[in-house]
Amino acid sequence: MPTRVFNRIRQSVVFRIGALMLATALVAVSSMVASYVISDAAENDAAAVNQSGSVRMLAYKLAASAINTNPDTARLAADELTSRLNKIGGISDLNGNDRQAGAEQFARVRAQWETQIRPYMLAIASGEQVSDHEAVIAVAEHFVDEVDALVLAFQHSAEATVGLLRLMQLGSLFATVTLVYLSLFTLSRSVEQPLKQLTDCCANIARGNFQYNLELKSDDELGLLADTISGMSKVIEETHRDLAKRVKIKTTELQHSHRILNFQFRLASAISEGEISHSGLQQWLEEFSEVTGLDNLDLCLMTPEGDTPYSHLTHGDDNAACGTVDCQSCARGCDIEMPDEANVYRFPLESGARNYGVLVCSQPPGQKLPWQQVQHLSAFANALTTASTLRERGEQERRAALLDERSIIARELHDSLAQSLSYLKIQVARLNRCNKSEDTSREDISEIIEELKRGLQNSYRQLRELLTTFRLQIADGGLRGALLKAIEHYREQHPEIGIELEYNLAEVPLTPQEEIHLLQLVREASQNAVYHSHGDHIKIRLNMDFYGEIHVHVEDNGIGIGESPEKRDHFGMSIMRERAHSLAGSIEICQRAEGGTAVQFHFTPDYARERKLHWHA
Known part of the structure; x- marks a missing residue:
């Protein structure tokens, strides 16, 4: 049982403080109970001293009655004195078996009264015995001296009781002060200082310092709390470190994704603006390799009728893709984005039934491309396909526009200059016939020449109008x-x-x-x-x-x-x-x-x- 209580005191600060408070309360209650008991015991000492004083007075009164030979008064005084002695015995609870000085003196006084003083005084008062005045007074004084000794014994007993009460109060005060000090010391040692350390630790954790050294070793609740906080801070520190690593990795990935998205945006902008030419594809291929980290890239561009690429762009020193298959099977036979036996990824540049070529990425044996890199390659291949489609479509539109414009030029030349030249040709033929004919007058020749002039002027005007029409454009x-x-x-x-x-x-x-x-x-x-x-x-x-x-x-x-x-x-x-x-x-x-x-x-x-x-x- 004591071991169990000791373990409880050692393992629980609440139990420890509770035990000190209980001990303090027990000391206070014990002090109050003892004071009550001691004060209750000393309550009748004053009454006993007062009764003893009245016994002395009655002894002198009895002696005076005996000297005056007044038996009735002497008997009343003797009975009163006996009654006072009985009261003293009842108040003081004294008996013959008590070894205290007061009890012995009271027994001596009572025995002397019963055996000597009372019979003597009553005999003198009744005249049965004759004695002189001095003798009676001497006997009475001797009895009063014994009573004084009894009063002194009562006084000493009261003083002893007061001293015991004082000692008890001092002892309880000392015990209370000691227990209060122990309580304050326990609060400071087991509660205040640990709580301060825990508060400092929590403040450091709140500031992000998870490596705070918490020097608190105990088996109580605060020690358990300190161990828990220390473990928690270590876990948080490890988690924080892990999260910092993850954030760093994610930041790197986001930066990489940002570079790739920026590249794709600029590529899309260049495609939409028609800025990608065959000569610029090498630069885009090298930049794509730089932002994605992919080496060993091949870009083959082919015409619809050709079996070999008209443009073969490469990037990387260890390209071996072209050594495994011929150009036609590489460009025409790839329809999946998976590596072949030589670990080569092929991405066809196809739009409908039109095949513009293939984008090839070679990897070392046993090394597979991540899914994200495959997606980047596929997106780049699609962008190149779109660029090729738009370039081809633009060329076709320009070709169609050129043919249409030529048709318009031919039609307008036919409807204007061709007709005018035909008219001039007819007039020249008329002039030739007139020149060969001898019957032609000069008026007819002059008329033909005038018509030729008008025709030439009209043709020249039409030519200027056609030139103005052909040069016509819509500006800003x-x-x-x-x-x-x-x-x-x-x-x-x-x-x-x-x-x-x-x-x-x-x-x-x-x-x-x-x-x-x-x-x-x-x-x-x-x-x-x-x-x-x-x-x-x-x-x-x-x-x-x-x-x-x-x-x-x-x-x-x-x-x-x-x-x-x-x-x-x-x-x-x-x-x-x-x-x-x-x-x-x-x-x-x-x-x-x-x-x-x-x-x-x-x-x-x-x-x-x-x-x-x-x-x-």
Whole structure:
């Protein structure tokens, strides 16, 4: 049992403090109980001393009654004295077996009273015995001396009780002070100092210092808490270190991903802007190898009909991909993104049925590419495929545009200069016949020469107009700026003609093809009005209605169009109809009621057509 209690005191600071508080309370209670018992025991000492004093007075009274031979008074005094002695015995709880000095003196006083003093005094008072005055007084004084000795014994007993009470109070005070000191010492040693260390440790942990040395070794609750916090701080430190490593790794991965995304963004921007050429692919291949860390890259570009690449770009010193298979099987037979037996990854550059080549990545034997690297290679291959597709499509569009432009040039040369030259050829043939004929007059020859001059002037004018048309382009000012420039050109050549422009298509997103055809249409119509209407005012209007259809009106106040407008000098009308047909629109050339000619063209632009289809869907 003591061992168990000791273990509890050693292992529990709460039990230790509780035991000290219990001991302090027990000392206080014991002190109060002892004080109560001792004070209760000394309660009758004063009464006993008082009764003893009255016994002395009664002894003198009895002696006076005996001297005066007054038996009744003496008997009453003797009975009173006996009663007082009995009270003293009852108050002091004294008996004959008590070995204390007060008990012995009380027994001596009572025995002397019962055996000597009482009979003697009563005998003197009754006259049965004769004695002188001095003898009676001597006997009484002797008895009073014994009573004084009893009072002194009672005094000594009371003093002893007070001394015991004082000693008890001092002892309890010392014990209480000692227990309070032990309690404060225990609180300081077992609670305050450990709590301070724990608080400092928690503060350091809160500041991120998980290596705080907690020097607290005990078997109680605070020791267990200190061990737990120390273990927890070590775990947190290890976790923090592990998280820091992970953050560093993730940061490196994010930076790597950022570089790759930046590379892909710049590559996509270059593809969208059409800046990737065959000569620039080597630089993009080297940069891709740098950002991804992949070496030994091969990029083979092939034509649809070729069996070997027309361009073979490599990066890396240990490339062995081309030594395993021939070019045709490498470019045509790879449809998966997995390595072959030689640990070579192949990514075809395919778009539909078109194969532009292959991107090859060689790896050492037994070393597989991570999934992310395979994805990067696949994305790079797709970007190269897109670049090749856009480049090929752009080349086809430029080829088609070149052929279309050549067709337009040929058509306009045929409709203008070819007809003029044919007319001149006819006139030259007439002139030759007249020159050979002897009947030809000089007036006929002069007429032919005049027609040749007019034909040459007309051909020269048509040539200048064709050159102006072929050099025509839409600059930064857009369609409105090009129209204003053409109108300014007409005003410079024909200042007598007023040309008015009403342009309300600033908010319409026209395609470049639509802008070119509109410019040519308006220019052709206004050119016909300038050279053939013989009017002095031309009005050009371009508007769009609520349904998104564009209306173009070119009106003049001239002589109007004839019944056969498709004659030689009006070859531009057929060109205008062809341009209207290219825009899927309709054109009408008619006589105005108030005089002059009106060219009216209507068509729906691509954006409005797509919007209508979307609405219908």
